[in-house]
Amino acid sequence: MxxxxxxxxxxxxxxYGIIYGVVAIGFTIIYNTTGIINFAQGEFxxxxxxxxxxxxxxxxxxxxxxxxVLVAMLAGAAIEMLFIRWLHRPSVLRMIIITIGVSIVVRxxxxxxxxxxxxxxxxxxxxxxxxxxxxxxxxxxxxxWVIGVCGAxxxxxxxxxxxxxxxxxxxACASNRDAARLCGIxxxxxVTLSFVLSAGMGALAGCVVSPITxxxxxxxxALAIKGFTAAILGGLGSMxxxxxxxxxxxxxxxxxxxxxxxxxxxxxxxAVMLGVLFLRxxxxxxxxxxxxxxxx
Amino acid sequence: xxxxxxxxxxxxxxxxxxxxAELSFAVNPGxxxxxxxxxxxxxxxxxxxVSGYAxxxxxxxxxxxxxxxxxxxxxxxGRGMARTFQQIQLVPGMSxxxxxxxxxxRHTRTGFLAGMLRLPGSLRESRAARERCLETxxxxxxxxxxxxxxxxxxxxxxxxxxxxxxxxxxxxxxLLDEPAAxxxxxxxxxxxxTIGRINATGLTVLLVEHDMGLVMNISHEILVLxxxxxxxxxxxxxxxxxxxVIRIYLGDEDAESP
Amino acid sequence: MAVAGRGxxxxxxxxxAVVAIQxxxxxxxxVFYLTQLTMSAYAILVVLGLALLMGYAGxxxxxxxxxxxxxxxxxxxxxxxxxxxxxxxxxxxxxxRAHLLMTRPDGSGGSVTHVHPWAAALFALGFxxxxxxxxxGPVFRLRGHYLAMATxxxxxxxxxxxxxxxxxxxxxxxxxxxxxxxxxGLAITGRAxxxxxxxxxxxxxxxxxxxxxxxxxxxxVGRALRAIHGSENAAAAxxxxxxRFKTQVFVLAAALxxxxxxxxxxxxxxxxxxxxxxxxxxxxVAIVAVGGMANLRGALxxxxxxxxxxxxxxxxxxxxxxxxxxxxxxxxxxPEGIVGGDLWRRLxxxxxLKNRGDDGTAA
Numbered sequence: 081m082x083x084x085x086x087x088x089x090x091x092x093x094x095x096y097g098i099i100y101g102v103v104a105i106g107f108t109i110i111y112n113t114t115g116i117i118n119f120a121q122g123e124f125x126x127x128x129x130x131x132x133x134x135x136x137x138x139x140x141x142x143x144x145x146x147x148x149v150l151v152a153m154l155a156g157a158a159i160e161m162l163f164i165r166w167l168h169r170p171s172v173l174r175m176i177i178i179t180i181g182v183s184i185v186v187r188x189x190x191x192x193x194x195x196x197x198x199x200x201x202x203x204x205x206x207x208x209x210x211x212x213x214x215x216x217x218x219x220x221x222x223x224x225w226v227i228g229v230c231g232a233x234x235x236x237x238x239x240x241x242x243x244x245x246x247x248x249x250x251x252a253c254a255s256n257r258d259a260a261r262l263c264g265i266x267x268x269x270x271v272t273l274s275f276v277l278s279a280g281m282g283a284l285a286g287c288v289v290s291p292i293t294x295x296x297x298x299x300x301x302a303l304a305i306k307g308f309t310a311a312i313l314g315g316l317g318s319m320x321x322x323x324x325x326x327x328x329x330x331x332x333x334x335x336x337x338x339x340x341x342x343x344x345x346x347x348x349x350x351a352v353m354l355g356v357l358f359l360r361x362x363x364x365x366x367x368x369x370x371x372x373x374x375x376x
Numbered sequence: 377x378x379x380x381x382x383x384x385x386x387x388x389x390x391x392x393x394x395x396x397a398e399l400s401f402a403v404n405p406g407x408x409x410x411x412x413x414x415x416x417x418x419x420x421x422x423x424x425x426v427s428g429y430a431x432x433x434x435x436x437x438x439x440x441x442x443x444x445x446x447x448x449x450x451x452x453x454g455r456g457m458a459r460t461f462q463q464i465q466l467v468p469g470m471s472x473x474x475x476x477x478x479x480x481x482r483h484t485r486t487g488f489l490a491g492m493l494r495l496p497g498s499l500r501e502s503r504a505a506r507e508r509c510l511e512t513x514x515x516x517x518x519x520x521x522x523x524x525x526x527x528x529x530x531x532x533x534x535x536x537x538x539x540x541x542x543x544x545x546x547x548x549x550x551l552l553d554e555p556a557a558x559x560x561x562x563x564x565x566x567x568x569x570t571i572g573r574i575n576a577t578g579l580t581v582l583l584v585e586h587d588m589g590l591v592m593n594i595s596h597e598i599l600v601l602x603x604x605x606x607x608x609x610x611x612x613x614x615x616x617x618x619x620x621v622i623r624i625y626l627g628d629e630d631a632e633s634p
Numbered sequence: 635m636a637v638a639g640r641g642x643x644x645x646x647x648x649x650x651a652v653v654a655i656q657x658x659x660x661x662x663x664x665v666f667y668l669t670q671l672t673m674s675a676y677a678i679l680v681v682l683g684l685a686l687l688m689g690y691a692g693x694x695x696x697x698x699x700x701x702x703x704x705x706x707x708x709x710x711x712x713x714x715x716x717x718x719x720x721x722x723x724x725x726x727x728x729x730x731r732a733h734l735l736m737t738r739p740d741g742s743g744g745s746v747t748h749v750h751p752w753a754a755a756l757f758a759l760g761f762x763x764x765x766x767x768x769x770x771g772p773v774f775r776l777r778g779h780y781l782a783m784a785t786x787x788x789x790x791x792x793x794x795x796x797x798x799x800x801x802x803x804x805x806x807x808x809x810x811x812x813x814x815x816x817x818x819g820l821a822i823t824g825r826a827x828x829x830x831x832x833x834x835x836x837x838x839x840x841x842x843x844x845x846x847x848x849x850x851x852x853x854x855v856g857r858a859l860r861a862i863h864g865s866e867n868a869a870a871a872x873x874x875x876x877x878r879f880k881t882q883v884f885v886l887a888a889a890l891x892x893x894x895x896x897x898x899x900x901x902x903x904x905x906x907x908x909x910x911x912x913x914x915x916x917x918x919v920a921i922v923a924v925g926g927m928a929n930l931r932g933a934l935x936x937x938x939x940x941x942x943x944x945x946x947x948x949x950x951x952x953x954x955x956x957x958x959x960x961x962x963x964x965x966x967x968x969p970e971g972i973v974g975g976d977l978w979r980r981l982x983x984x985x986x987l988k989n990r991g992d993d994g995t996a997a
Contacts, residue, residue, distance in 0.1 A: 117779045163966060172778035173694050177923065178965045180696075180916060184958025192951070301912065305790070308783060343798035350787045350794070357784050358772040429867070453873035461871070467864030469928065470857070477854075478861045482873040484854050488882060491853030492846035498853060505854075538868075545872055 089334045091219050095292065097330020098230045099125075102285040103307025104314065104322035105234065106278035112254035112317055113274040116175050120159065120183035121282065122304030123190075128152045128283025129295030130190060133199040141201070149283045155186075156279025160272045183300060190297040198294040201287060208291070222291045229288045233281055234323055241319075250274065302346065306333075309353035315363030324365065378441060380405045380549055380580050381426065386435035388425055395421040396604040399435070403549070408571065408581040410591040413601035414625055419584040420462065422601065423553055426582075427459050428452040440548060454482050458547035460538045462554045462584075466526045472537050473509055473522040479541035480505040512540045516570065532563040536570075543574065550574070552583035556590050568594050592616065600624070644931055645845060652837045656830060665826075668833040674941040675836035676898040681921045681937045682843050682930055683890030688919070689928030690851060691883045692863030693774070694782045697789030698891050698918045703910030704762045705892025706899035707796055710808040712754035715801075716740075718747040741810045751814040755896045762892030763885050770881040786912065793910040807906030814900040822900040832901060839897075840934070843890065847930055859883055860928075913954055917941075920961035 103121055110118045131151045136144035163182055170178070203210070204225045211218040241247040252260040253270040261267045286295060293299075310329045314321025329352060336348040356363060379402035386399040396418045403409050411419050424430040426437055428449035437445045444452060458479075466475050484505055486498035513519050516536045521529065526537055535555060542550055555571070556564045568590050575581055575594075585591050591598065591612070598615045600608040602624040608615055615621055659667045684698050717726050717735065729735050734753040740746040749757075773784050796802045803809075813823030820831050850856050861869040862876050869876055899905045908914070921940060925933030940957070943949060949956045 117783075163962070167966075173688075173692075173782070174965050176694065176779055176782045177919065177961060181920075181958050181962030181965060184913075184916065184954060185962055188952065188955035188958060192955075305786075312780075341798070344794060347791055347794040347798075350790050354784060354787045354791070357776055357780050357787075361776070361780060428870070449867075449870035450873050450875050453871055459871050461867060465865035465868035465871075467861050467868065469864070470860055474857055474860075478857050478869070478874070479872045481854065481858055486854040488850065488855055488886065491850045491855045494849045494853075502853065541868075541872065 087214070088219075089338070090331065091214070091223060093331035093334030094327060095223050095226050095289070095330070096333065097310075097327035098226055099285050099289050099293075099303070099326070100306050100310040100329050101323040101326025102230050102233065102281055103303050104310035104326045105237065105319055106282050107307055107311045108317060108319055108322045109250075109274045109278050111311075113250060113257075114164070114271050116164065116179065117308065118275075118278070119176065119179035119304055119308075120186060120300070121278065121307055122300030122302070123183050123186040124152050124156060124279040124282030124300075125286030125289075125303055126190060126295055126297065126300040127155055127186070127279075128286035129201070129290040129299075130194050130199060130297070131283075132201055132287045133290070133295070134194070136201060141204070144201075145284070145287045148287055149280050152283030152286075153276045153280045156275040156277075157272055159186075159279075160275035164275075165268065165271070183304065187298055187300055194297060196297060198296040198299075200290045200294045203291045204288070220292065222288075226285075226288050226292070230285055233284060237277075237281070238319070246273070305353070306349045309349050309356070312356050312361070312363050313352060315365045318363075318365060321363055321365040325363065328364075377404060379403055379438075380440060381582065382436075382438040383426065384436045384438075386422070386425060386437065387433050388421055388430060389433055390421075394604055396425065396432075399601075399604070399606055401599050401606065401609060403580060403582050405548075405580050406575070406578060407596040408575050408583070408594055409597045409599060410595040411582065411584045411599045411601060412586070412588075412591055413607070416603075417601040417624075418604035419601055420553065421604070423459070423551060423584055427457055427551055453545060453547075456546075456548035457551065458542035458545040458549070459551035460535070460542050460553055460555060462557060464531075464534045464538055466534055466537060468525075468527045470526060471523050472513065472518060472526045472529070472540075473506065475526045475537055476509040476513060476540045476544055477505055479544040480509065482545060483508075509540070509544050512543050515543075515573075516540050532559050532566075535559065535567075539570070543579075548580060550579055550581045552581060552585075554584055554586065556585060556587040564590055645841060648844075648934075649841060652834075652841075656833055660830065665829050668829050670942055670945040671938070672829075672833045672836045672901060673898065673945055674938050675833075675840045676894040676901070677918075677921075677941045678840050678934055678937050679843060679894035680891040680918050681925070681933050682840075682847055683887035684918050685922045685925065685928070685930050685933040686847055686850070686859075687883055687887040688922050689926070689930075689933075690856065690863060691859040691880060693880055693884065694785065694919075695884070695887065696782050696786035696912075696915050696919060697792070698887065699910050699912070699914035700789040700792035701762050701766060701888040701891035702895040702898075702914070703792055703796055703905070703907075704765060705758045705895030706905040706909060707802055707808065707895075708758035708761055709751070709754045709896040710811045710899050710905050711802060712749040712757065713751050713812055714746065714808055714810055715748055716746040717749075718745070721747075736812075738812060748812075751812060751900065755814060758896050759889055759892050762895075763889045766885040766888030767881060770884045771877075774877060774880045774884070786915070789910065789912060789915050793907060793912070796910055797907040802907075805907060807904060809904035811899055811903045811905070813903075814897070822897050824901055824903045836897070836901075844930060844934060851930070855879070913957075916961065917957050920957045920964070923964040924960050 103125065106121050106124065107118060110116060110121070128148045132144045132148035135147045139147065159182055163178055203220070203222050205221045208220070210221060212221050212224065241251055249260070249265045250270050250273065252263065252265055253267050257267050260270070306329060307326070310325035311322045312325070313329060314323070314325030329349060332352060333345060333348045336345060340348070381403040383402070384400045386396055387394070388396045399422065411422060413419055421430065425432045428447050428451065432445055435445070436443055439452070439455060439457065444455065467478070484501050486501055490498040510519060510522060513522055516539060518533065518536055518540065521533065526534065529537065539555070552571070556567055559567060564587055571581060571583075571594055595612055598610065598612055599606065600615060600618075600621050607624055608618045608621050655671065656668060659665055680698055680702055684695060687693050687695055717729070720726050721730070729749065734750050735747055736750045737745055737747045769788060773781060773788075776784055797805060813821040813825070815821040816835065820835060821828060822832060822835065858869065858874045858879055861872070861874060862879060866876055895905070895909070921937040922933050924940070925936045940960070944953055944956070
């Protein structure tokens with residue numbers, strides 16, 4: 081293939097990969113604090129995108145996006161408080177089925193609140209045909225927005241966890257919940273916060289990517305699966321791994337079109353997921369601890 | 377007489393901790409041998425290594441004359457080793473009798489097809505198994521609890537159910553992992569009597585235990601572990617007087633805190 | 635647990651209900667109800683196998699629809715793929731000489747030579763069982779979330795394969811599937827005249843399966859499965875080969891799902907990729923959950939009610955929401971299901987002063 085096409089594949093791979101990475105990081109935040117794999121993770125993106133589309137009919141774009149992120153954060157908190165908080169030592173199977181149930185209910189509610197059509201925000205700068213030159217390829221400026229916004233989110237998240245007291249408390253909670261509680265950290269609130277954080281990040285990502293990929297009521301499921309794949313690819317529990325896993329998955333998916341019919345593109349993520357689960361459950365960067373699972 | 381169980385140079389490391397090192401001992405047929413030692417001495421690890429729940433790094437385990445190191449737990453069960461657990465592992469939702477019946481697994485053959493079709497052979501086998509299990513329950517004094525839900529029983533009774541399950545496997549070696557844990561004095565006395573009766577039928581018993589009264593009362597031999605190594609081995613009275621044993625339990629006089 | 639007498643009562647009651655419903659439906663000229671009940675019966679076959687796998691053996695499977703689809707699609711493909719232009723192939727000639735082929739008129743005036751429905755059905759079952767056997771090994775080395783996601787992934791791959799491949803009709807699926815003749819006069823077919831006989835065939839099969847699985851649960855194998863579910867350590871300690879049993883019950887559940895797929899495909903004269911979708915798998919899990927996990931009868935009753943209502947369109951566009959909501963509600967409030975009895979027990983103990991303080995109920 082020519083360098084131009086190669087670059088286009090790379091750009092597509094990185095764009096989608098960053099989104100998968102954001103979803104994967106959301107998985108990881110919740111998993112680290114609770115041991116739960118939140119199958120409803122993808123719905124946060126969907127809620128963010130769809131809400132923003134509705135809001136921007138009445139508000140300027142930045143306000144609409146902010147509103148959407150807040151709505152998603154509220155949804156995340158609500159989900160945690162309604163369905164997770166008061167469970168007492170649930171079995172893993174029960175947690176899996178609960179989060180799957182939550183994702184279905186959220187999706188179907190979205191279907192009835194909005195509709196089954198796909199929606200998108202307007203491009204942040206320019207429009208759907210404007211492009212920017214990068215190397216030999218021409219890419220939409222929205223791609224730069226995706227990379228910029230998501231990249232900034234990841235960096236800010238890192239700063240949050242490392243430098244702020246609240247972030248450090250969350251890390252303590254992730255490391256050893258009982259010890260954290262003994263130190264006076266309100267672990268229940270940390271759990272809620274982890275949901276709120278994951279939801280907010282997901283929603284923002286959903287907003288920024290919607291001009292490119294469009295969002296619709298059922299886009300959350302596929303994203304959740306791909307985000308999960310990205311998370312385990314990088315080693316479940318590792319933020320950096322989640323981000324790297326996302327990029328890797330995005331690129332693999334993008335370049336798969338070169339060899340497989342496009343109809344099977346979605347199956348690539350599944351194949352990668354099964355490959356990781358069967359061959360190397362600890363992921364590429366993960367430790368043996370990632371291969372075993374945390375207890376809730 | 378060849379030992380029933382022979383362990384040589386057994387070693388196992390977990391991360392940075394050498395849980396068991398250069399451990400060698402034997403269990404002769406017909407004896408009750410107790411393994412004692414302070415917490416962290418490696419008793420549970422030893423049990424798990426011998427019964428197939430953990431893989432030794434070094435050493436050999438010979439059972440009934442054959443090398444069995446590396447065999448999985450269910451394979452060892454098939455060869456005649458039965459064990460109970462420190463934390464009772466009964467199946468919820470099944471009665472006492474049904475729990476004990478699982479112990480007859482290796483002595484019955486009914487498979488998927490025969491089970492689904494209730495073939496006459498399978499019904500006969502099931503009846504015989506039930507009788508065998510009820511006999512054992514009677515031997516342990518649990519006969520009238522046969523249909524009660526196993527996990528609803530009192531703690532001491534649940535321990536006996538687990539014991540019954542191990543017994544119906546018709547093992548040559550019975551491994552008891554802290555059988556007296558959680559029992560009161562009366563129950564522990566009863567347990568001592570029960571283990572004695574079991575041993576009197578010819579069954580070899582290896583047990584890990586903290587309760588010194590029980591250990592001194594019923595054991596023929598005692599193996600003392602400290603930091604994963606053998607500290608002493610011998611008859612109960614000799615062990616009681618052994619200064620090395622006293623030291624690992626009570627610590628050095630100089631090291632005692634003010 | 636369940637004594638033979640109690641089991642017989644339920645089965646007899648169910649048989650009576652099956653007959654009574656048929657008579658009522660025929661008498662009131664609402665025979666189309668029977669069609670929907672027949673389709674519900676095939677869904678129940680899948681559910682029964684899954685209840686055994688999830689409820690008794692304790693292994694989650696979010697991909698049963700995949701096995702259903704494998705059964706249905708393989709049977710559909712083999713009974714519609716025209717081998718006439720390929721008669722010169724050695725393999726086709728062999729099939730012909732072994733009397734495994736059949737020629738019939740197709741929908742558009744020509745004729746099609748395809749594998750005999752019986753041979754196709756048996757091959758489909760065997761193929762699904764083989765796939766299950768192969769998949770079980772790696773899958774059961776996983777635990778918890780990973781195990782569930784692996785089965786989910788399996789289901790999605792099967793779905794994508796059938797959806798994307800031109801051999802399987804893509805989004806339209808395969809149609810014009812011929813009937814499957816069971817006995818002279820009794821065939822699995824969608825023809826209106828055969829509605830009543832198909833209804834009895836389907837429900838007869840359900841009753842037979844219920845009987846066989848109930849026997850299995852009461853037998854040595856059932857105890858071994860429940861031991862594995864309850865405590866793998868204890869199961870190993872009594873010599874139960876855990877991996878082997880998990881595989882066997884997984885294959886059994888897959889074979890039941892595939893059988894249901896084969897029969898429903900012949901009943902509907904076709905199959906589409908939606909039968910392999912994730913939502914279908916979720917529905918099966920929801921029904922098992924609402925029936926009480928380790929409760930075949932509960933799963934049968936609730937499954938029939940829910941599937942029938944869903945097929946009638948009673949849930950309208952809220953269909954998926956109903957199943958998702960049920961799943962959620964069950965898992966949150968009563969993991970042992972409605973019919974399982976735990977809910978009643980807990981309600982009673984909530985109102986009784988004796989059992990304050992016991993907390994063995996959650997999870």
